[in-house]
Amino acid sequence: MTFATYEKSGRVAVITLNRPESRNAIATQQDCDDLSGALWRAHDDADINVVILTGAGKSFCAGGDLKAIRERSGIGPRSTPDGTRANYRRGVHSIIKALADVEVATIAAINGHAIGLGLDIGILCDIRLAGASAKMASSFVKVGIIPGDGGAWILTHAIGPSRAAELALTGDTIDADEAARIGLVSRVVADDALMDEARKLADRIAVNPPRSVRLAKRLLREAQHARLDDVLELSAAFQALAHETADHKEAVDAFTEKRPPKFTGA
Numbered sequence: 495m496t497f498a499t500y501e502k503s504g505r506v507a508v509i510t511l512n513r514p515e516s517r518n519a520i521a522t523q524q525d526c527d528d529l530s531g532a533l534w535r536a537h538d539d540a541d542i543n544v545v546i547l548t549g550a551g552k553s554f555c556a557g558g559d560l561k562a563i564r565e566r567s568g569i570g571p572r573s574t575p576d577g578t579r580a581n582y583r584r585g586v587h588s589i590i591k592a593l594a595d596v597e598v599a600t601i602a603a604i605n606g607h608a609i610g611l612g613l614d615i616g617i618l619c620d621i622r623l624a625g626a627s628a629k630m631a632s633s634f635v636k637v638g639i640i641p642g643d644g645g646a647w648i649l650t651h652a653i654g655p656s657r658a659a660e661l662a663l664t665g666d667t668i669d670a671d672e673a674a675r676i677g678l679v680s681r682v683v684a685d686d687a688l689m690d691e692a693r694k695l696a697d698r699i700a701v702n703p704p705r706s707v708r709l710a711k712r713l714l715r716e717a718q719h720a721r722l723d724d725v726l727e728l729s730a731a732f733q734a735l736a737h738e739t740a741d742h743k744e745a746v747d748a749f750t751e752k753r754p755p756k757f758t759g760a
Contacts, residue, residue, distance in 0.1 A: 495512065497520070497529060498512065498525075498528040498532040499550075500532045502542065505543040505700035505704065506543070506545075506693070507532075507539070507544070507546070509536070509546070510549065511547075511548070511550060512550045514551025514552070516556065517556035517607055518550065518554065518555045519555070519612075520555065520558055520559060520586075520589075520611060523568075523569060523584060526584075526589050530589050530591075533545065533593060533596050534596065537596040541704070541759065543700040543702070544599045544699045546600075546689075546693065546696055547601070547602050547616075548604075551606075552606045553606035553612075554603075554604045555607075555608055555613075555616070556612055557610030557611040557633075558611050569586050570642075582643075586643045589643075590614070597709075598708065598711065599620050599621070599707060600621070601620065601622075601692050601696055602615075602619035603623050603625075604623065604630070605625045606628060607628070607629050607630075609667075610632065610633050610634055610643075613630050614632075614645045614649070617648050618648055620711065620714070623679060623691055624681075624683070624688075625682070625685040627685050629668070630678060631666065632649055633665040634665070635662070635665045646662065649661060651718060652677065652678060653678060701757075702757070703739065703744075703757045706742070709735065713728060713732055716728055741757045741759065744757060
C-alpha cells in the first residue's frame with residue numbers, strides 16, 4: 495500500500511498520509527518517494543489548482559519512524575556519516591524540495607500530532623489549518639538529533655528566529671491554540687470539521703484561473719527570500735505572462751458583462 499494516497503476531485507487533489515497504525519510516521523525512502531511523487535503528480539496536472547495534505551486516522555504525521563532510525567534501516571542514519579548525509583539528501587530532502595517547489599497551492603489539514611519532520615511538512619504548505627486537538631512539536635533535540643530536514647530554515651521563516659529557537663531548543667509540544675497564536679497555523683477548527691473547512695478553502699482557491707494561481711503561488715514563494723527589487727522584476731515578468739492568458743480575457747469580459755466567468759486554464 496502506498497504511503498501517500500492521491501484523490502482528485504475537480505481542481506483539488508487530496509494527498510493523505512496513510513499509515514495510521516504508526517501515526518503516519520515516515521519510515522523508508524519509498525515513503526519519501528510516495529509523498530514527493532504525489533506532490534509532483536499534482537504539479538504536473540494542469541487541471542489541479544490546490545492540494546490538501548492530511549493524515550489518515552488520528553494524526554497528521556509523527557515525523558521520522560524511530561524504530562527504523564534505531565535499526566538504521568530507513569530515512570535516517572547509515573553505517574557512515576557520508577552515507578547518512580546522502581540518505582537525507584535522497585529521501586527526506588526530496589519531500590522538502592517538492593513542497594517548496596510545486597506550483598499548486600497547498601493546504602495542510604493538521605489533524606492530531608504533527609511532530610518533527612511531520613511539523614515541518616505541515617509548515618511548508620502555503621496555508622495551515624489545525625484541528626482543535628492537534629499537537630505540534632519541533633522535537634528533534636528530545637531524541638538527540640537536529641532538524642535534518644531543513645527545519646531551522648522552515649521554522650524560522652514561519653514564526654521568526656526567537657520563537658523558532660524556543661520551539662527547536664526546548665522541543666516543547668504546543669497545542670493548536672498556541673500554534674495559531676504564534677502563526678504556525680492560520681486558524682483552528684473543530685476536529686470533525688477540519689476536512690470540510692479545508693475543502694471549502696480549497697474550493698475558494700480552485701475557482702480562480704489555474705495559471706494565475708500557480709504564478710501567484712510561485713511569486714509568494716520567491717518573495718520569502720528575495721529583495722524587493724527582484725520581486726518587482728519577477729512580478730512584471732509574471733504579469734506579462736498572465737495578461738496573455740485566455741482566462742484573463744474571460745475574467746475581464748465576464749466582469750464587464752456581469753456574468754460568472756468560465757475558466758479553462760488557457
